[in-house]
Amino acid sequence: MRIIYLMHVSWFWAKQRPQFIAEHLSKENKITVIYPQQFGKKEKCVENLNPNLKIKYFRRIPGAYKIKFFGMLHDLIVACQLWSDIRKTDVVWVTHPFLYRFLIFFNFSTNVKLVYDCMDDVLEFPDTVNNVSRRKSMLELEKALVSRSKIVFSTSHYLSEKLKKRYGSDLNPKLVNNAINIDSFTKKSHEELPEVIEKCFRDDCVNIVYVGTISSWLDLDLIRKSIGIQDKLNYIFVGPSEIFLQNEERLNFPGPIKHELVPALLKRADVLTMPFILNELILAVNPVKLYEYIYSNKPIVSVRYEETEQFSPYVMLYKNEEEYLKIMQQLVLGDFPLLDVDCNQSFVKNNTWNKRVEIIQECLIKEI
Structure with a gap:
């Protein structure tokens, strides 16, 4: 099967669901990944990962949407860049509604099918909510994309129900949760950490690590309160930041880390955490980091909501401030939970990207 795989972020951005699915699909299909790149930016050379996986980009003009006419012209220019690939494919895979702007010019024949992989509730990101x-434009794009897609995948049950409520109860999204790439974790756990991160760890404290995007959905007020109560807690939040933050006493923000170094970072931690503020965006998230956390065999603390309930045998869940602070007190006193390593590894091995793509491949064969 020939698949044009349209990504809304660079192939070289933090390795996430789009890259893993594309790589695994290429084992049985010919995949051409195409992602946006602004004019004037130099792009890395892409090595041939395997004979069935080709990586390309299309050019975007920054600021094109400030004037409506130029925005429409820009979309047409991008569509022309995509035409030679799309006319020869069987499937066009779309990772974000924004990309549909470039597809409205195509009258897809019965031989070319659209697939939408809905990873997040795109209408609930801060820059869209506000x-x-x-928000109106994104809603219209997603509605049109959903209506023309032969298959809609979603990452969580909550997100599936929101899509049905938003676009019609007859919609039947296929649930494909996020997962973990075990190979990269197995090979990279002994790498050395950059000094800027290593120096954040303290021998006299319980070192609590978060890995991921640092944004408004992190409950930093709760973190600061726990630091004020317990003087043996040291937090290290590693990842790209969407908000301005400075290091505080026992609250560190050393910046992003290469994906291949994440296993070594998790191994270095005493405890791993996911302290999210619950909102509509977070409630729809099936958290990749919890799969990775569990594989590391470290104590894990996470906020409780529908999508984290499935992790409850492996994760300490809290639903409010009182429960979180109680867990922190236990950790400071050395009352770490007993970890069933075999149980953890069994769970992870059943939740790999290879397993997820087997489900996707079955759907493609059946529906396409």
């Missing part, structure tokens, strides 16, 4: 015109 922008009425952007």
Whole structure:
């Protein structure tokens, strides 16, 4: 099967669901990944990962949407860049509604099918929630994309139900949760950490690590309160930041880390955490980091909501401030939970990207 795989972020951005699915699909299909790249930016050379996986980019003009006419012209220019690939494919895989702007020019024949992989509730990101015109535009794009897609995948049950409520109860999204790439974790756990991260660890404290995007959904007020109560807690939040933060006493923000170094970082931690503020965006998230955390065989603390309940045998869940602070007190006193390593590894091995793509491949064969 020939698949044009349209990504909304660079192939070289933090390795996530889109890259893993593309790589695994290429084992049985010919995949051409195409992602946006702004004019004037130099791009890395892409090595041939395997004969069935080709990586390309299309050019975008920064600021093109400030004027409506130029925005429409820009979309047409991008569509022209995509035409030679799309006309020869069987499937066009779309990772974000924004990409549908470039597909409205195509009259897809019965031989070319659209597939939408809905990874997040795109209408609930802060830059969309707080922008009425952007939210309206994104809603229209996603509605059109969903209506024309032969298959819609979603990452969580909550997200599936929201899509059905938003676009019609007859919609039947296929649930494909996130997962873990075990191979990269097995090979990279002994790498050395950059000094900027290593120096954040303290021998006289319980070192609690978070890995991921640092944004408004992190409950930093709760973190600061726990630091004020317990003087043996040291937090290290590693990842790209969407908000301005400075290091505080026992609250560290050393910046992003290469994906291949994440296993070594998790191994270095005493405890791993996911302290999210629950909102509509987070409630729809099936958290990749919990799969990775569990594989590391470290104590894990996470906020409790529908999507984290499935992790309850392996994770300490809290639903409010009181429960979180009680868990922190236990950790400071050395009352770490007993970990069933075999149970952890069994769970992870049943939740790999290879397993997820087997489900996707079956759907493609059946529906396409």
